[in-house]
Amino acid sequence: MLEKIHTRADLCGLSRKELSDLAQEMRQVIIETVARNGGHLASNLGAVELTLALHRAFELPQDKLVFDVGHQSYAHKLLTGRWERFSTLRQRGGLGGFLRPDESDCDACVTGHASTAISTALGMARARDIMGGRHQVVAVVGDGALTGGMCYEALNDAGQSGTRIIVVLNDNEMSISHNVGALSGYLTQLRQSSPYRGLKRAVRGGLDRVPKVGPGVLRALEKGRDALKSLFVDGKFFQALGFEYQGPIDGHDVGRMEKVFRRARDSAGPVLIHVVTRKGNGYAPAEQAPDQYHGVAPFFVDTGKAQDAGHTAYGQIMCSELKRMAETDARVCAVTAAMPGGTGLAGFGQVYPDRFFDVGIAEEHGVTMAAGLALAGMRPYVAIYSTFLQRAYDQILEDVCLQRLPVTLLVDRAGLVGSDGATHQGAFDLAYLCQMPGMTVAAPRDERDLRRLMALSLTMDGPMAIRYPKDACDMGPGMQERGPLQPGEWELLADGGDVMILAVGRMVELALTVSIELNGKELSCGVVDARFVKPMDAQRLEWAAGRAALLVTLEEGVARGGFGSQVLGYLADKGLKASVLTLGLPDRFVEQGSVGEQMEDCGLTRDQVCCKILERLWEVRHGDTQD
Secondary structure (H helix, E strand, C coil): HHHHEEEEEEHCCCCCHHHHHHHHHHHHHHHHHHHHCCEEEEHHHCCCHHHHHHHHHHCCCEEEEEECCCCCHHHHHHCCHHHHHHHHHHCCCCCCCCCCCCCCCCCCCCCCCCCCCHHHHHHHHHHHHHHHCCCCCCEEEEHHHHCCCCHHHHHHHHHHCCCCCCEEEEEEEECCCEEECHHHHHHHHHHHHHHHHHHHHHHHHHHHHCCCCCCCHHHHHHHHHHHHHHHCCCCCCHCCCCCCEEEEEEEHHHHHHHHHHHHHHCCCCCCEEEEECCCCCCCCHHHHHHCCEECCCEECCCCCCCCCCCCEHHHHHHHHHHHHHHHCCCEEEEECCHHHHHHHCHHHHHHHHHHHECCCCCCCHHHHHHHHHCCCCCCEEEEEEEEHHHHHHHHHHHHHHHCCCCEEEEECCCCCCCCCCCHCCEEHHHHHHHCCCCCCEEECCCHHHHHHHHHHCCCCCCCCCCCCECCCCCHHHHCCCCCCCCCCEEEEEEECCCCCEEEEECCHHHHHHHHHHHCCCCCCEEECCCCCEEEECCHHHHHHHHHHHHEEEEEEECCCCCCCHHHHHHHHHHCCHHHCEEEEEECCCCCCCHHHHHCCCCCEEEEEEEEHHHHHHHHHCCCCCCC
């Protein structure tokens, strides 16, 4: 049926049976595509009927529909002229996994991080009022996003202003993992309210006892039930913020949602509609384990099992080491922001539940709470993806670094992350963390290095950040080292007089392959594992600058302001003359694709790096450079 949906009129002309068939077809397309390409599955399956109701009730793109994060946007893409390209989802040059206005004018804005939709929608609504517009502005927000503080700032602002805006709360009892916090309990109370549940049972029971009920009578009874429900089950919390509350409503009943949405169009002020959906709806494995099927790699549809067993994640190694440390040190505790599974900390929480804190999608709060833990004598470890840690920049600087507190940041998914695209690349942490006074910043080249850095972190008297990509790297027994690490300690892995590569983290492996290639061209190329980006190993750096004709820095972070920039700054401050080539991520957002494709796009494959080094070395030797 999807090929027949070209306009909103096509969608509005469908019968209830046809809508049900269309929803099933959309689910099948989503399942098959995500099984092949990977992506966000459970959240999208749960929002199919909700999306159909929104598209029938509102006129896109005249009305503005703002999805929070975009984890539930696949059905929206299918209904907005992109179903023929849907097979390219999350592929290089294909459809993005989140909302992108360059794909469709029905995408109101770029999304990728949580808890921003209400703020964005409120800005759009105020602009509409200033310009004399009459269109609707709708924010679709998951209950998981409501664990983030920005939502409350926006709700408070919108409520007191009286601005005409519609907020649809998509309540599936989860963000990525199961929700935490007082609001989760409040929403559960609304969903499980005795009057509400009793009223549903009474209406259903009464209808079952009536032999023949026509459609008109049934609709009248349902409308009466909704009116009575609003008397018994009211959202006092949202009303106190200035919103008209409607709900809870079955998020898999297109007809009922459409009626409520149409009524909300006539409201003069802010309205919050509470819709209850089931994450993973329509695919049994995702229904049974929605957290495991939130973001998935390619899998087999029949079994739900991943097509590739995958590699050991650094988060698993971190967790095992953290548990070992916690056995002998009661001060060790762990903090994460709604991602115990993704970061690997779920295992720590099972063993040490009293020392594990999942704060929800509230990175700022999590970091400052960790500062409080440290002030009281604990040794907190905060595990957050690099892209989301950006949200806590001020808290790291003011609440942790300024007080020189022993908080360790475990920066997961650092560097290029693949098909999640521009909003999720861990490209900036090296640059901004190194700006912060007193912060030690390190990157392990393999799993053994991670364990050694974890051990070192427990001895530090100030803040430390350990950044690593998703998949761990084992560089073989020949690379194993003995003894504890010292802050700022680099390691010479291969000597060379023509070129010396200073590589950080995952890029050490690339540097070694480049070294082998260049040595095969009768050049002497050395490699230094610059595992500490801050503080740097000044003695080793000065030695390398004087040893090789060309110094090369290699990092998986933005080159401007990153490790290479700091090397240049140090040499300039010391008055040391050296020819330096800085290689890293470009000064632009890196689009989706596999990590290998992104490395190629950024000029960081073995052959590309070799070519750049040979070109610069030729310039140095022939006097065509000012270095």
